[in-house]
Amino acid sequence: xANQEPTDPSHALFDLFVGAKxxxxxxxxxxxxxxxxxxxxxxxxxxxxxxxxxLNYWKAKALWVKIDKRASHKDYQQRKACAKNKCLVLGAxxxxxxxxxxxxxxxxxxxxxxxxxSFSRNNVLHLWPYTIYDLRGLGAKKLYGHIAQPYLDHISxxxxxxxxxxxxxxxxxxxxxxxxxQGLEEPSGNKGWTAKLHPNPHPTLAFEFDVFxxxxxxxxxxxxxKHKELRGKLxxxxxxxxxxRHTAAEGxxxxxxxxxxxxxxxxxxDLLTQTGIDLENIVYYKDDTHYFVxxxxxxxxxxxxxxxxxxxxxxxxxxRENVDHDxxxxxxxxxxxxxxxxxLPDLEFATNHAGRPDVAMFDFTxxxxxxxxxxxxxxxxxxxxxxxxxxxxxxxxWPLGTGIARGFFAAFDTxxxxxSWGLGVPYLxxxxxxxxxxxxxxxxxxxNTNKNYTSYSIDPTTRYRHVNLSAIQVHxxxxxxxxxxxx
Ligand code: FAD
Numbered sequence: 001x002a003n004q005e006p007t008d009p010s011h012a013l014f015d016l017f018v019g020a021k022x023x024x025x026x027x028x029x030x031x032x033x034x035x036x037x038x039x040x041x042x043x044x045x046x047x048x049x050x051x052x053x054x055l056n057y058w059k060a061k062a063l064w065v066k067i068d069k070r071a072s073h074k075d076y077q078q079r080k081a082c083a084k085n086k087c088l089v090l091g092a093x094x095x096x097x098x099x100x101x102x103x104x105x106x107x108x109x110x111x112x113x114x115x116x117x118s119f120s121r122n123n124v125l126h127l128w129p130y131t132i133y134d135l136r137g138l139g140a141k142k143l144y145g146h147i148a149q150p151y152l153d154h155i156s157x158x159x160x161x162x163x164x165x166x167x168x169x170x171x172x173x174x175x176x177x178x179x180x181x182q183g184l185e186e187p188s189g190n191k192g193w194t195a196k197l198h199p200n201p202h203p204t205l206a207f208e209f210d211v212f213x214x215x216x217x218x219x220x221x222x223x224x225x226k227h228k229e230l231r232g233k234l235x236x237x238x239x240x241x242x243x244x245r246h247t248a249a250e251g252x253x254x255x256x257x258x259x260x261x262x263x264x265x266x267x268x269x270d271l272l273t274q275t276g277i278d279l280e281n282i283v284y285y286k287d288d289t290h291y292f293v294x295x296x297x298x299x300x301x302x303x304x305x306x307x308x309x310x311x312x313x314x315x316x317x318x319x320r321e322n323v324d325h326d327x328x329x330x331x332x333x334x335x336x337x338x339x340x341x342x343x344l345p346d347l348e349f350a351t352n353h354a355g356r357p358d359v360a361m362f363d364f365t366x367x368x369x370x371x372x373x374x375x376x377x378x379x380x381x382x383x384x385x386x387x388x389x390x391x392x393x394x395x396x397x398w399p400l401g402t403g404i405a406r407g408f409f410a411a412f413d414t415x416x417x418x419x420s421w422g423l424g425v426p427y428l429x430x431x432x433x434x435x436x437x438x439x440x441x442x443x444x445x446x447x448n449t450n451k452n453y454t455s456y457s458i459d460p461t462t463r464y465r466h467v468n469l470s471a472i473q474v475h476x477x478x479x480x481x482x483x484x485x486x487x
Pocket of ligand 1: 115116215216398404
């Protein structure tokens with residue numbers, strides 16, 4: 001049965017949707033499937049149940065079983081908890097999409113806007129065991145077979161986005177790509193909160209919302225939020241992706257799930273003496289590409305001509321004009337070749353969205369963390385709940401691979417906040433609880449969180465071991481309520 005070509009056109013379209021490997025293909029096949037089945041995704045309240053009812057296909061049923069199981073959790077109150085809420089999510093990165101899925105499960109109307117037209121990031125994310133469990137629970141195995149591998153602990157950023165985009169669409173989330181968020185528009189007349197979008201996809205009827213989730217990545221912070229700078233010692237990260245031809249020889253090369261200087265001094269000493277490359281750590285994952293991430297020492301980057309001139313200021317040091325890109329490619333190539341015992345045959349750089357070798361250097365010296373995770377703004381009697389998720393909330397240090405796990409935690413915590421908002425909990429209490437939970441996020445590790453993944457839900461008490469939801473009191477979050485009724 002599994003190898004037969006489907007004869008029903010909707011089955012064939014479902015297969016194309018599931019197998020789609022680009023953002024555009026996912027959207028196109030999804031639209032074609034909806035037309036074929038005569039289901040309208042704009043009808044978000046009943047969309048998923050209609051899709052299920054009309055697509056009588058065994059492969060689709062396997063996905064429905066997973067989604068139904070998740071959706072039946074009591075927290076969602078049969079997708080009624082937020083039935084009156086409308087949410088705008090900024091950014092279709094993994095955390096924006098993960099949050100959007102939860103908001104849709106809570107019954108809200110959800111619109112995601114993403115400024116990029118494609119998902120192009122080859123870089124690979126480290127997954128904690130619970131993240132894999134979570135993705136499998138959303139049916140990821142049906143949407144991306146690799147996630148079924150027993151020892152899998154990583155995934156490329158774009159693959160993760162594709163999986164979550166598919167789940168979001170099935171749940172009736174509207175995702176607009178190539179649309180940039182340019183700011184909030186305050187309520188006027190009868191109109192509630194809207195967004196300035198470019199290009200404007202709804203010129204006549206703007207989407208009004210009462211919840212705004214910002215998942216715009218590390219460099220994006222919406223008005224009203226502030227970042228704290230966490231300055232550490234100089235840390236220069238390099239990522240490099242090489243073409244994976246999936247040959248047997250490549251298959252045999254062992255991954256390096258993280259080797260740090262203090263644990264393998266000989267390796268780093270040999271690397272330095274044989275190549276002049278001096279690293280603090282290195283990770284190698286085999287995924288769509290051969291992906292390497294390493295932290296390099298400034299002295300060796302200067303010696304190898306990667307950095308042209310020494311500056312004490314990290315920004316100046318790593319400024320575009322102070323980096324020799326050919327030398328950087330050679331540096332990354334040699335480090336990758338050495339650390340895999342020169343076993344990867346025909347090493348060739350994969351290309352990035354600009355068609356250039358996918359090698360990049362990043363400054364992790366100064367990391368950002370938002371001072372607060374949430375706020376409420378009120379204008380003309382209309383309240384807007386705002387929340388941050390993902391890198392926009394806490395920027396991760398990639399070589400440690402903590403980003404996506406904490407990013408998903410924040411997406412769940414935010415969904416829990418929106419749930420309380422939807423259920424009519426007083427807004428200052430909603431903010432106080434969100435800020436209480438946020439205090440724990442940066443210390444979260446696989447060791448200090450609940451091991452019973454089956455019990456995980458958006459409720460923070462199921463995941464954090466020692467969470468006090470009233471650690472921060474209502475009077476301490478007054479400043480997160482911004483009201484201006486003169487407008
Ligand atoms: P992101 O994945 O950054 O997504 C934010 C999204 O918001 C983007 O798609 C962006 O286009 C969109 N956006 C921003 N502003 C607007 C706007 N005004 N309007 C509409 N859309 C907007 N992590 C690792 O662990 N290892 C790595 O090697 C690694 N490499 C990375 C390389 C790059 C270039 C970037 C940007 C991030 C990388 N990360 C890496 C971080 C990792 O991708 C994030 O931790 C993870 O994707 C979760 O992020 P997020 O969803 O919060 O944000």
